Amino acid sequence: MKSDALSYAGFDETHLLEACTFCSKPLGHNSDIFMYRGNTPFCSQECRQEQIENDEARERRWKVSSKKSTEASKKSTTVQTGTLVASN
Numbered sequence: 001m002k003s004d005a006l007s008y009a010g011f012d013e014t015h016l017l018e019a020c021t022f023c024s025k026p027l028g029h030n031s032d033i034f035m036y037r038g039n040t041p042f043c044s045q046e047c048r049q050e051q052i053e054n055d056e057a058r059e060r061r062w063k064v065s066s067k068k069s070t071e072a073s074k075k076s077t078t079v080q081t082g083t084l085v086a087s088n
């Protein structure tokens, strides 16, 4: 498993590391913090796993709907071009 714990630099972490993103349990500087995507802190592997599963489910839905809207805009461009050609 890839380790992404606290190795990410470039984010202002002072306000990001206050509480677990999943269960809102306060995170102390001496307690274990499990990072996800560089800047999302969790109090435990279990909480992080729950969030990962939520994100993956959301991304699957997002990809499906974004593919649909791309096809819809392609279709309307074709219709517009056809109209232009016809009016010439």
Ligand SMILES: [Zn+2]
Binding pocket: 020, 021, 022, 023, 024, 025, 042, 043, 044, 047
């Ligand atoms: Zn938690």
